[in-house]
Amino acid sequence: MERVAVIDFETTGMSPEHGARATEIGIVILEGGVVVDRYQSLMKSGARIPSFIEELTGITNAMLRQAPPAAQVMREAAEFVGEAPLIAHNASFDSRFWHAELERVGLSCQQPFACSMLVARRVFPSAPSHKLGTLIEYADLQVTGRFHRALADAEMTASLVARMCDELARTYGLRDVPHSLLRKIQATPRTRLAECVRSFRG
């Protein structure tokens, strides 16, 4: 696969349209199935983290008081990602925060998102669930840190993506699984995965 950026946000809630803000961002650069670079930062927006999310993530309001401003972090993150296409686990969530936080600092990154959860539903249909933690265990991948911390989740999502690409390459005899094929797979019904991949090969 070409150079891609795997991204994960921790936030104060589910929806930026209803006032939720990002509290931490983690990004890893994946090249040829290998993580070659990492970016991580807490970010201070002024929004308060509900106590149950403090417990979930381990990120506290006290920690955010010491964090760099969200605007500075998002500018750094956008520069770090550059033109690379993006991947996230349940990308509909992270893409909303990516665009909302960038918009606040007058930036716009329009590269496409692929969703590792949607791809996993097709590549690993028999997994007990398609939560990130369950998939890491199911695929016998290494737990690289605490779940619900941005860099650890981004890193484990990257290893899941690499594993799924290996699985697709082996099953269908592909030399490469580009980001555009992941996008095509996630938009195809599960029962038509084989047809989708073969038509991509031409």
Place this chain on the structure above:
DNA sequence: TGCCAGGCCCTCTTTAGGGCCTT
């Protein structure tokens, strides 16, 4: 005060409802 998401996917479906997944 209490509530506020959104897209995918399955099925007892398609003029719908509810679970999954992200924090």
